[in-house]
Amino acid sequence: MRTTVRVGNVEVTAIRDKAHSFDRAWHYPAVSEEAWAPYLDLIENEPGNAMVNFHCFVVRGDGRAVLIDTGWGPELGPPGAPKSRGALPERLSEIGLEPEDIDVVAFTHLHADHVGWNLVYDGEAISPRFGNARYLVSERDWAFFSSREENHPNIARQALPLERAGVLDTFADGHSLTRSITAVATPGHTPGHTSFVVQSGGERLFILGDLIHHPVVATETGWVHRFDADPEEAVLTRRRQLRRLEEDRTLVAAGHLNHPTFGRFERRGGRRIWKPGVTGGNGG
Secondary structure, eight states: OOOEEEETTEEEEEEEEEEEEOOHHHHOTTSOHHHHGGGHHHHHHSTTTTEEEEEEEEEEETTEEEEEOOOSTTTOOOTTSOOOOOOHHHHHHHTTOOGGGOOEEEOSOOOGGGSTTSEEEETTEEEESSTTOEEEEEHHHHHHHHTOSOOOHHHHHHTGGGTTTTOEEEEOTTOBSSSSEEEEEOOSSSTTOEEEEEEETTEEEEEOOSSOSSGGGGTOTTOOOTTOSSHHHHHHHHHHHHHHHHHHTOEEEOTTSSTTOEEEEEEETTEEEEEESSOSSSOO
16 A cells, blocks of 8 residues: 655645544443444445544655644554554655654644654753754644643643744644645644645645545434534534545545545545545545
8 A cells, every 4th residue: 555645846745643442422422333234235345444643744855845734643542452562763765765854843723632752851950852843833822721620641741841942833724734735724623633735846735634524424414423622613613624535525524434544535326435545536
């Protein structure tokens, strides 16, 4: 499977930091077993759909290397999953990059599974793992998570100290990370949840973030994930954005879906579905 795609003059590589089995009742607690019944064949017989994946993305172009999200990291992992070290550093090395080669680290949002490799601890002393990078967080997400009294340990240890380490920048909707990468506000899952558009040479790729956690939600856009901070806004954002991506046949990188996570939303039998793969459409 292709883990790197070209978007005009830009390369986008999907890196899976971790993966574990998909527990539908845990992820979607308000969705009944009866509601899942029409999709059990999809889950059981389609490779990868019984797993939830945790991807990061490296975007190389315009003379810059941008890392979007940093996975679970070395210490913590998904609830109920076997403890294991994430794979991001090794996967970066395999594509010829070391931590010091990363120019920008940007986040779709500040949940625990997106920030895990940010910082290195030596006792209580901290330093950025990606020592030459600025770390970019949406203004709304930073305001939300930095003002909470209690956060997941990964957020408390790997995200909030970015300010103290002197490497944090915040951004607003529409911010250009490089000439080819633009931030697009897609709120609801978190207040400042952000997707990223990669556009070059007349081609386009959309890094989705957590608008969906399983292919079934391409059809069932009203299903609410356990961690949707504002369920109503999350559903509205998901429906609006997936409709647009389907209509435009845009190539999508959906970080929690089957590795290597590239695909498109399309119509089949009157329903929107997720179709893995990079061929066809207007991007990639």
